Structure formats: C-alpha cells, structure tokens
Amino acid sequence: MSQVLQPPPPAATASPAPDAPPAETPAQLAARYGLSVSGARPSLSEYGRQLWARRHFIRAFATAKLTAQYSQAKLGQLWQVANPLLNAAVYFLIFGILLGTKRGVPDYVPFLVTGVFVWTFTQSSIMAGTRAISGNLGLVRALHFPRAALPVSFALQQLQQLLFSMCALVVILLAFGVPPAASWLLAVPALVLQFCFNAGVAMVMARWGARTPDIAQLMPFVLRTWMYVSGVMWSIDHVTRDRDLPHLVLLALRCNPAAVYIDLMRFALIDSFHASGLPPHVWALATGWALLAGVGGFVYFWKAEETYGRG
Secondary structure (H helix, E strand, C coil): CCCCCCCCCCCCCCCCCCCCCCCCCCHHHHHHCCCCCCCCCCCCHHHHHHHCCCCCCHHHHHHHHHHHHHCCCCHHHHHHHHHHHHHHHHHHHHHHHHHCCCCCCCCCHHHHHHHHHHHHHHHHHHHHCCCCCHHHHHHHCCCCCCCCCHHHHHHHHHHHHHHHHHHHHHHHHHCCCCCCCCCHHHEEEEHHHHHHHHHHHHHHHHHHHHHHCHHHHHHHHHHHHHHHHCCCCCHHHHHHHHHCCHHHHHHHHHHHHHHHHHHHHHHCCCCCCHHCCCCCCCHHHHHHHHHHHHHHHHHHHHCCHCCCCCC
C-alpha cells in the first residue's frame, strides 16, 4: 500500500497584537536618537553660521599658507613684493616703452604698478580658488567643516599678500612725486569690495575645479585674456577715446569688474587720476559686482556641499 506524503503544516506566525504600536521606520529611529546623514548639507543660514564660527581657522589657515609659500626660497617673504614688482617692470618695458601705452598717461609708473598689484590680487585669488577643493582632498575627507572656508581662506591669503605689496606701492608713489592725500582712505572700502568679489568668484571656481580638475589648466589662458582687456597696462579711457567702437564694447570695457576695482584704487591713490577716468556710478557698480559674486558664489558653492571630496 502506497503512502502519500503530506507537506508539513505551515508554521504558525504570531500576529501582532491589535494594540501594539507600528514599527518605526529608519528615519524615525534616526530622529529619535539624534542621528543625521554624514556630510548632509545644512540650511543656508546654518551654513553661514558654521562658516562664521570657523573664522579663526580661516585666518590661521590663510596666514600659514602665506608663510609657507616662499619658505624654501633664500629671499623668503621678500618674493611677496618682488614678484609683482618684476611683473610691473616687464609690462613697463613691453607696453610702456615698446608699445608706447605710457603716452598721454600722467604718473604712468604708479598707474602701472597699481594696476598690476590690484589685478594680481584678483588673478591669484581665482587661481587658488580653482584648486581649493581638488588640491586639499585629504583635509576635506578627514575633517568636517564648511568647505567654503577653503576658497575664502585662499582669497584672504591673497589679500594679505596684497597688503605687503601695498607697502612697496606707497614707496613708489612717494618716489614719483605723488603726495599722500585723504583720498588714500578710499583704498580700504575698495579693497573690501574687491575681496568680496574675489572670494565669490573663487567659490564658483572651487566648485567647478572640484568636479573638473582640468579647469585649472585652462584658467591661466582665460585670466591672461581678461587681464589684457582690464586696462592693467593701458588706460581704457585714452585708448578708446578716438576709436569708433560699438557702444556695447565700450560698456563692457568700462563695466568690467577687474577694471572697476583697478580704477577705484588708482582714483584713491594717484592724484592725477581724476574722476573723469571712472565709469559712471563706479561705487554702485563696484558694490553690485561684489554682492553678485559674493552672495551668488556663496549660494552656488553651498548647493554642492555634499559632493565635495566624494567620488
């Protein structure tokens, strides 16, 4: 007689008691015990507070970078002044003498040196900002801090270097007969506005450079082109006066942010550089560029906070 094997009866499962509370989701458990996602992006206001709380780190990091920059050179920190002065000497030889851009420009040497120093501040801030994340991945991955501290600290480093250069600029101004004046105080708000602009652009470039490191190889060509149209070595007002250029071209040259900050510094320091050489509403223009780049760059950088150092 054959025996039919029957499958075993299914195991009885305990049904939850009707009064039992529902099981908590992982998100509810995390909230209950105060857990959060590692590296999660905070709100914009909280991010700003975190960045302000790290202001001492930003200043110390910028100072350390500035001190270490020429630590291996025999002349040491003298290169902070020598580098822009040598650039100014080369530009004076090529543009001032060979190309004759000094004709019609009074106090051309102070005019040129001021332009070179102020432009170097913007150029170096942007270049350093491009590598702020990609060049400090070890720091970014090891420590938790608002990543905007890095491009801001590099812009502050370049401001500190400019202040060293300004000492040499004052000597040059006095040597070429430019007397001290109350207008020299205007250099302070001009530098504050330029720093906000430089820091904002540095944050934009830091985000781009973190995603595409090859941008750091392209930027020297972009910045060199920008320098040539910013009136560093020549007077925009003198060169464009007798040329029939389209209005949009003239407007772009005069409203160029680099040219605006250079002109403001020349107006503050050089007695022969009159207000007629400035674009209309120059202070409003300088403030607008600083707010647009500073605030816009900060928000743009914050939006990618979770991605820095990953991948």
